[in-house]
Amino acid sequence: MTGAATRRRLLAATIGIASLGALSAPTAQAQPAPKRIVATFTVLADMAQNVAGEAALVESLTRPGSEIHDYSPTPLDVVRARSADLVLWNGMGLERWFERFFSRAGNARQAVLTEGIAPIGIGEGPYQNQPNPHAWMSPTLALVYVENIRKALSDLDPANAATYAANAARYSDQIRAVDARLRESLARLPADRRVLATCEGAFSYLTRDYGLREAYLWPINSEDEGTPRQVRAMIDTVRRTRVPAVFCESTVNDRPMRQVAREAGARYGGALFVDSLTAEDGPAPTYLKLLEANAELILRGFFGSQATR
Known part of the structure; x- marks a missing residue:
């Protein structure tokens, strides 16, 4: 299932739950709505949706095709971040706009997905010796991203920790399989x-x-x-x-x-x-x-x- 299809299904389920709650007896206990996760760009959102599965709804601040380094957040982005249960970002200086943006996003919970990755330094230019932020381009390091997402979601939503663990394990196996194919092809x-x-x-x-x-x-x-x-x-x-x-x-x-x-x-x-x-x-x-x-x-x-x- 694609990320967009999953989001549509989750949104429909949330609306359905709300409608049922309005019609049910006062003693009926409403089901909790899925957690809302916001990622700074589409790659992270896709990774997070694979780990979240149907237990959480994930969206990206940026649209497909957007350049992330100098992205200009909109007022709607601030609203989306403030209303999210968790904000995921890459770090390593990628989202140069993020710290300024996040100061306006209230007390939203956040997680940096490059935590634990040893960066490669930028070799020249105005950002020389600063971390090269594109660590997700390594499938091996993508496994670190997945683990950081699993941990952040589990800390946020312990009731679904087993679901996140199972999804993360399955997705990690898929990444390893792609890594093996790329290694063979590029050889x-x-x-x-x-x-x-x-x-x-x-x-x-x-x-x-x-x-x-x-x-x-x-x-x-x-x-x-x-x-x-x-x-x-x-x-x-x-x-x-x-x-x-x-x-x-x-x-x-x-x-x-x-x-x-x-x-x-x-x-x-x-x-x-x-x-x-x-x-x-x-x-x-x-x-x-x-x-x-x-x-x-x-x-x-x-x-x-x-x-x-």
Whole structure:
């Protein structure tokens, strides 16, 4: 069941419970409404919904396709956070707007999902040596996210702790299965060209997992993106390493990387998914599909029409 389908089912159930309560005898005990969980962006919301199952309703502050780093919260976002039972966020400096936002969200309960993860430092630029926040791009570290979600939900709602534990275990097995498929697929990349060239340096954890080297135009999404100096440096890198394809991310402007591809004689492989899922009819409506869609795109970039899963 997709996250949206689950939310619709939970909403219908909540409305139904309320209607039954209005018609029942005064002595009847109303069923508790599902807990309401808010996550800062779609990837975390999908992870949380898989752990919550039908015991809680999860929604994302940002919509599919939104850029998370410099998101501007709306007054409605503040209302949603204030009324939530729990707010989940990534941390590691990803949601640079969050601390300012959260100060207006009252006393909402919160959990940081990167708790316990040793970060990789950003290598250059204005955020040098600060944590690279994209830890969810590693399936191995995604298991830490899942455990942190399970713990936060269980602490909030002990009555459903067994449900959260069972859901977390099942979802973790699914993540491990996708990890194994990605490891096998990406092992096909040529040993002398195992470089993932992208717009943002958002793949440090993924490249570490799968034995790739990382190259990027800018280290983290900010106002300084796609400068002539960044483009020239990437062109030189692509020519030197003979990388057959370069990529960008779905939430940023791909024009600088397309210029790199033209001038370096590489293929533009397309947009990878990082900070956001797609709508349900898109190629990455869930976190697991995001991982698989990225691996398929990388293989097609390197091998063209000969790429297979």
